[in-house]
Amino acid sequence: MSDRRGPWADNSNAGPPPLWRIILWVALLTAIGFGVWRLIRAFPNQVQSDWDRAYIIQLVVILALVSAGVIFSRRYPVREVLRNIALWSGIALVLAIGFSFQDELRAVYFRLRAELVPGYPVRAIAKELVLTQSGDGHFYIIGMVNGTPLKFLVDTGASDVVLSPDDARRLGIDVAGLNFNRPYQTANGVGYGASYRLAQLTLGEAAFTDVPVSINQAPMNESLLGMSVLRDAASVEIRDRKLFLRWR
Numbered sequence: 001m002s003d004r005r006g007p008w009a010d011n012s013n014a015g016p017p018p019l020w021r022i023i024l025w026v027a028l029l030t031a032i033g034f035g036v037w038r039l040i041r042a043f044p045n046q047v048q049s050d051w052d053r054a055y056i057i058q059l060v061v062i063l064a065l066v067s068a069g070v071i072f073s074r075r076y077p078v079r080e081v082l083r084n085i086a087l088w089s090g091i092a093l094v095l096a097i098g099f100s101f102q103d104e105l106r107a108v109y110f111r112l113r114a115e116l117v118p119g120y121p122v123r124a125i126a127k128e129l130v131l132t133q134s135g136d137g138h139f140y141i142i143g144m145v146n147g148t149p150l151k152f153l154v155d156t157g158a159s160d161v162v163l164s165p166d167d168a169r170r171l172g173i174d175v176a177g178l179n180f181n182r183p184y185q186t187a188n189g190v191g192y193g194a195s196y197r198l199a200q201l202t203l204g205e206a207a208f209t210d211v212p213v214s215i216n217q218a219p220m221n222e223s224l225l226g227m228s229v230l231r232d233a234a235s236v237e238i239r240d241r242k243l244f245l246r247w248r
Contacts, residue, residue: 032063127234127248129204133241141225144202146171151222154243156236158226161201161213162193167223168215171198180217192217201229206247208232 036056131139131154139154150167165175178194193214201208208229230236230245237244 029064032060036060127205127246129206129245129247131243131245133243139238139243140222141203143225144200146199152225153222154230155224155226156230158224160193160224160226160228161198161211162220162224162226163196163213163215164220164223165216166219168196173215175215178215180215182214184214203229203245206232206245 129141131141134140140151141154142149142151144150145167148171150163150170152161163171168175173196178196180192180194182193182195184191184193193216196213196215198211198213199209201211203225212228232248234246234248235244237246
């Protein structure tokens with residue numbers, strides 16, 4: 001009969017845990033306590049009530065119990081325990097760094113998104129938006145119209161903001177019921193549009209209310225952001241595949 005002990009064997013005579021495990025657990029608890037103390041000092045206004053202190057104590061107790069279960073478990077050799085501690089410490093460090101530099105990382109994300117998907121503006125400084133040139137040589141900007149995102153072609157040659165029929169339908173406008181009585185001279189001849197007013201148009205941090213627009217009768221690839229809005233900008237500058245919109 002085999003002398004191998006199964007998982008339900010009595011381990012009561014296995015003896016106390018090795019000294020190194022106790023030292024490691026005490027060191028880990030000390031590190032956790034020091035980390036909590038540093039966080040409280042770094043963010044003094046975050047712990048203001050007895051409930052906050054009780055919640056912190058609860059988390060420390062949970063971490064102590066979990067760490068004790070990992071360190072004193074006889075199924076894990078010392079190398080694996082140290083490797084797991086290093087792994088979770090690294091994850092905690094990465095999360096702490098991400099939280100500390102969240103504004104910088106958010107700026108990197110917005111800049112990367114603008115390069116990969118031209119049309120999303122990047123806020124460079126206060127009241128300035130930067131657009132990246134698209135592959136077709138034009139500049140596009142994605143704005144919010146009455147809470148709905150729409151893609152506009154930036155067109156300094158257009159006098160008005162012009163909505164395509166499809167974008168107008170996306171906004172819930174009954175295009176069939178409009179009166180297309182405004183003539184426009186285009187490269188393809190005379191076109192007609194219908195007057196309309198948007199409750200709100202937002203481009204980055206710039207917000208416009210009660211915006212007069214024209215809804216085109218013929219289909220269009222994109223809506224146009226014309227001078228009726230661009231004239232409110234302090235300057236419009238193109239440099240190095242970038243378009244800089246500076247608002248007053």
